[in-house]
Amino acid sequence: TDDMAATAEQIAQVRRMAGIAAGDTTYTDTVVGGYIEAYPLIDADGRDPSDAEWIDTYDSHAAAADVLEERAGASAVEFDFAADGATYHRSQQYEALMKQARYHRARRTPTSMTLVKWPEESALDTPWIGNLPEPD
Secondary structure, three states: OOOOOOOHHHHHHHHHHOOOOOOOOOOOHHHHHHHHHHOOOOOOOOOOOOOOOOOOOOHHHHHHHHHHHHHHHHHOOOOOEEEEEEEEEOHHOOOOOOOHHHHHOOOOOOOOOOOOOOOOOOOOOOOOOOOOOOOO
C-alpha cells in the first residue's frame, strides 16, 4: 500500500538490533523507518503488502543488516594508531559491524520468487529431447 509505515516499536527494535545509540542524529526515525519499509512481508493473515487490508509487517533483521553494513562502510576508513603509549585499534569496529550484519542477514525472513518462462512456447514448436535416437 502507499501508506506503509514502520511503527515506533519496529523502529526502536531495529535501533537496538543495529546498536544505534540514543540521540544519534544520522539514523533518525525517518531514516530507520525507510530501511524497515524496504522489506515488507506477508502479514500474519497471509495478505500481501499490495492488499488494502495488509497489516504493516516488515523484516527487522534485513533492515538491521542494511544499517550495520552502512555503518561498517563509514568506519572502513578508520585506521589503527598509537599515541601517548597506548594503541588504538579502530579498524576492529568494521569487523565487528560486519559480523553483526552477517548475523542478521542469516536470520532474515526467507523469500521466494516465481520464474516465468519467456517467450512462451507455442503448440507448434517441437520439443527437443536429447536422449532420443536420431532418425536415419
